[in-house]
Structures are given as structure tokens and as C-alpha cells.
Amino acid sequence: MNAAGSTPSKQVKPVGNPLWLVAEITYKCPLHCVFCYNPVDYTRYGQELSTDEWLRVLRESRELGVTQLGFSGGEPLVRDDLEIMIAEARKLGYYSNLITSGVGLNEKRIAAFKEGGLDHIQLSFQDSTRELNDFLSSTRTFELKSKTAKLIKQYEYPMVLNVVLHRLNIDHVQQILEMAEAMGAEYVELANTQYYGWALLNRDHLLPSKEQLRRAEEVTNKFRERVGNKMKIYFVVPDYYEIRPKACMNGWGSVFITVTADGTVLPCHEARMLPGLTFPNAREANMKWIWYDSPAFNTYRGDEWMTEPCRSCPEKIKDFGGCRCQAYMLTGDARNADPVCDLSPHHHIITEAIAKAQQARDKPSTTRPILFRDDKNSRALSESAAVHS
Amino acid sequence: MSVETRLNLDDIVEIGRQFRLQWEQAQQAYVLLYPEGMVKLSQSAGEILKRIDGKLPIADVVENLEQAFPGANLQQDVLKFLEVAYERGWIHPKQAS
Ligand code: SF4
Numbered sequence: 001m002n003a004a005g006s007t008p009s010k011q012v013k014p015v016g017n018p019l020w021l022v023a024e025i026t027y028k029c030p031l032h033c034v035f036c037y038n039p040v041d042y043t044r045y046g047q048e049l050s051t052d053e054w055l056r057v058l059r060e061s062r063e064l065g066v067t068q069l070g071f072s073g074g075e076p077l078v079r080d081d082l083e084i085m086i087a088e089a090r091k092l093g094y095y096s097n098l099i100t101s102g103v104g105l106n107e108k109r110i111a112a113f114k115e116g117g118l119d120h121i122q123l124s125f126q127d128s129t130r131e132l133n134d135f136l137s138s139t140r141t142f143e144l145k146s147k148t149a150k151l152i153k154q155y156e157y158p159m160v161l162n163v164v165l166h167r168l169n170i171d172h173v174q175q176i177l178e179m180a181e182a183m184g185a186e187y188v189e190l191a192n193t194q195y196y197g198w199a200l201l202n203r204d205h206l207l208p209s210k211e212q213l214r215r216a217e218e219v220t221n222k223f224r225e226r227v228g229n230k231m232k233i234y235f236v237v238p239d240y241y242e243i244r245p246k247a248c249m250n251g252w253g254s255v256f257i258t259v260t261a262d263g264t265v266l267p268c269h270e271a272r273m274l275p276g277l278t279f280p281n282a283r284e285a286n287m288k289w290i291w292y293d294s295p296a297f298n299t300y301r302g303d304e305w306m307t308e309p310c311r312s313c314p315e316k317i318k319d320f321g322g323c324r325c326q327a328y329m330l331t332g333d334a335r336n337a338d339p340v341c342d343l344s345p346h347h348h349i350i351t352e353a354i355a356k357a358q359q360a361r362d363k364p365s366t367t368r369p370i371l372f373r374d375d376k377n378s379r380a381l382s383e384s385a386a387v388h389s
Numbered sequence: 390m391s392v393e394t395r396l397n398l399d400d401i402v403e404i405g406r407q408f409r410l411q412w413e414q415a416q417q418a419y420v421l422l423y424p425e426g427m428v429k430l431s432q433s434a435g436e437i438l439k440r441i442d443g444k445l446p447i448a449d450v451v452e453n454l455e456q457a458f459p460g461a462n463l464q465q466d467v468l469k470f471l472e473v474a475y476e477r478g479w480i481h482p483k484q485a486s
């Protein structure tokens with residue numbers, strides 16, 4: 001209610017409550033995916049939140065109205081208190097999802113998850129390229145995956161498979177889908193790599209050609225026709241081949257929260273890279289203040305911050321100018337339009353990246369070798385980052 | 390409405406395995422939670438779905454609702470809503486055992 005005589009200065013859309021929380025409970029991971037979206041300097045970050053701290057994050061977020069909870073990482077199974085968090089999540093009324101590579105899942109643990117009330121498991125294929133041959137020749141990895149898949153079925157979870165696609169595996173979509181079918185998957189998400197973190201470093205090696213993409217989609221459509229409703233297949237194209245950006249996170253600070261292993265709270269899992277922002281830490285502040293009042297969560301809400309062409313573009317209510325992180329990584333200013341948009345004056349950066357990846361394909365010797373996500377590479381990259389800043 | 394999602398009054402339906410119905414304080418509404426998100430239900434949809442327990446035939450659900458909201462003739466509305474819900478995969482008829 002306004003005091004008599006005062007007029008509201010401008011119509012500001014009120015901030016709604018958050019709906020999704022992704023808890024990246026650890027950065028530890030037994031795998032070394034080249035497309036990992038974790039920050040490349042992850043070894044620099046501090047101590048992980050304790051069990052009690054995580055439980056407080058869950059409670060406070062639930063009070064704000066969050067209903068969807070994803071446990072991810074790193075590999076969330078690395079934490080042996082996951083069972084406690086799952087049980088608490090159910091008590092609080094979350095719909096919870098475990099996003100896992102399956103490494104570390106055994107019968108005892110899945111039984112405890114079921115008992116605790118975990119709603120859903122998403123198994124991602126860590127076709128981590130080192131293992132590509134193994135994976136495609138269906139040997140060791142496949143055995144491990146089928147064991148995991150059997151456990152998932154046995155405990156009456158729907159089988160949700162997530163496979164990250166890139167140039168090195170996209171030509172094998174047929175085999176990947178056949179394997180998914182053999183495992184009894186009900187949902188398969190074929191998600192093309194998003195170029196952040198490790199994936200951006202490796203972009204020249206990972207970005208598929210338009211032709212590869214077209215073939216993969218064709219194969220997927222044929223497969224869809226054959227299996228019908230038995231298996232739902234989602235095919236997510238890399239946004240580099242689009243002319244409009246994705247509505248990243250449905251808008252900054254609009255529905256989505258990520259809490260990282262060390263307690264940093266982010267409006268999207270990549271946001272830590274953005275300069276000039278101090279992200280709050282769940283150790284030091286409560287989630288309510290973080291969501292509604294912290295400067296970081298308010299920075300890119302609404303459209304005041306936008307530059308042209310977004311500012312006067314009618315589509316801004318649909319895509320919010322795309323991804324802040326992609327705008328920053330590729331144009332140097334997070335307020336710019338996501339260069340995926342062909343109205344952006346920086347769109348040529350995308351077309352050039354496509355051309356460069358093509359060149360790396362034709363003449364591999366001109367490109368520096370692929371970098372695996374591991375502690376050694378992360379430390380090296382952290383040091384070089386320190387020198388630059 | 391496709392033929393496969395027609396329902397009869399003596400069908401017994403249950404909520405799909407992937408869905409969870411719950412009251413949401415923040416929304417002041419019943420919601421259906423599922424892996425990719427949440428549907429906020431209208432008041433009448435919430436009243437219907439919260440009575441779906443996989444035991445009562447639809448006719449009893451209707452009766453139950455008419456007791457809670459006297460004076461209304463709900464049979465057609467309930468059936469129509471449940472058929473839409475079936476089509477969306479929220480509910481399905483229980484396998485005859
Ligand atoms: S993408 Fe791969 S390396 Fe990165 S956290 Fe996930 S499983 Fe681990």
C-alpha cells in the first residue's frame with residue numbers, strides 16, 4: 001500500500017518465488033569429461049558445505065517455495081551423507097532428482113534412496129571420450145551401465161538417460177539409441193554440448209558440423225518412429241546453430257537457484273565466471289535474503305541492464321536476451337545480447353567458431369590437443385587465470 | 390479426445406507413477422510435481438485429483454465431490470477433466486487384476 005500522495009515511480013514486475021534448486025553437493029568426480037560444465041578452476045574453491053549446512057539450505061529454499069530439487073555435482077554419490085539429504089528433502093515436500101553417472105551406485109544405496117523418498121534418477125552417460133572406444137564397443141562401461149540400469153528398474157524408477165553429444169560421438173547416435181533401448185530406457189535426452197567451462201576450452205574438438213547434426217537428427221527421427229511411445233527421445237541442438245538464443249534459466253533470478261559445493265549461491269550454474277559480481281554464500285546469508293535482496297540476484301532481473309539491440313527488441317520478453325554467461329564469454333560484456341542471436345552485432349563470433357571447428361576437423365594438427373577435466377589441468381588453468389587477473 | 394483416453398464411471402484410476410500431488414503453501418494450490426516441473430492445479434482440478442486414490446471407481450469420486458459441494462451436478466465435468474488428465478499422462482486406469 002502506498003502512503004497517501006505518493007506515486008509508484010515505475011511499474012516493476014514483482015520478483016516471484018524460486019521453483020528449482022540444483023544442489024551441486026560436491027565437485028569431486030571419478031570421471032573426467034571433456035564437456036564438463038564445472039568451472040575449469042574448480043580445484044580453487046573452498047571447503048564443501050557440511051551436512052547440516054546443506055539441510056539448512058534445503059529448509060530455507062523450500063520455505064521460499066522451491067519444489068524441484070536436483071542433486072548434482074561433480075558426482076553426488078561421492079558424498080556419503082546423500083541419504084540424509086534425500087530423506088530430509090522428502091520430508092520437506094521436494095520432488096527430488098538425482099543426476100548421476102551411476103559410478104558408486106549399489107543396491108544398498110539405492111534401497112536407502114527409495115526408502116528416503118527420492119523421486120527420480122537421471123543417469124548420464126559419461127562417454128568421456130577417453131572411454132569413447134570402450135563405450136562404443138560396449139564393453140566395460142556398458143556392463144557397469146547395465147548393472148546400474150537394472151538396479152534402477154528393480155527399484156521402480158523410470159529410466160531416464162542423458163547422453164551429451166559432441167563431434168566425437170554424434171555419428172554414433174544410432175548405436176547410442178540402440179543401447180538405450182537394450183537397457184530399457186523410457187526417456188532419452190540427447191543433449192548437444194553447451195560451450196561453457198571445459199567444453200568451451202575444447203570447443204574446436206567438440207562442435208559438430210551442420211551435416212553431422214542433420215544426420216543425427218534424421219537417425220533420431222527414424223528411431224522415434226520405430227519405438228513409438230515406448231521410449232521418449234529429446235534431441236537438444238547446440239545453440240550455435242540457432243539464430244535466437246535460449247531463454248536462459250527462464251530469466252536471471254526468475255525461478256532457478258544453484259548452490260555449489262562450497263556454498264556459493266548462483267542464478268545459473270555458470271554465473272560464477274561473470275566479473276563485477278559478488279555471489280552470496282549460503283554459509284553467511286539465508287536463502288531468502290539471497291533470493292530477494294542480494295545485489296547479485298538483482299543485477300540482471302528485468303530489462304534495465306540491457307544494451308541494444310535487446311533493449312528495444314520485442315522478443316526480449318521471450319528470451320531475456322539469452323545467456324549472460326555466453327554473452328560475457330564471447331563478447332566481453334554480460335549485458336550484450338547473446339551472440340547466438342543473429343540480430344547481435346557479435347553474431348559473427350559464432351559463425352567464426354563454427355568455421356574454426358571445421359578447420360580443426362580438416363587439419364587436426366593445427367589445433368591444440370583436447371583437455372580433460374582433472375585436478376592437474378584445473379590447477380594449471382587456475383594459475384594461468386590468476387596471472388591474468 | 391482420442392478414443393484411447395475415454396473413461397467410464399466404473400473405471401478406477403490412479404495417479405501416474407512419475408507424478409506427485411501435493412498442497413503447495415507458496416502457491417495456495419494443489420500442484421502435480423513431475424521430473425520436468427510442476428503443474429499448478431485449479432481449485433476444482435485439485436479437489437478432483439486429491440480424491441483419486443486408485444481404489445474408488447470414478448462414480449464414487451463424483452458422489453464424494455457432490456457431497457462436498459452440494460447442489461452441483463458434476464458427473465460430466467469430472468469425467469471430462471479426468472479424460473484430459475489421462476491424455477496428459479497424469480492419471481491412468483488401474484490395470485484390471
Ligand atoms: S560432466 Fe563429467 S566430469 Fe563434469 S561433473 Fe559431470 S560427470 Fe563429472
Ligand code: SF4
Binds near residue numbers: 314315319344
Ligand atoms: S536482440 Fe536480444 S532480445 Fe532480441 S531476439 Fe536477439 S537476444 Fe533476444
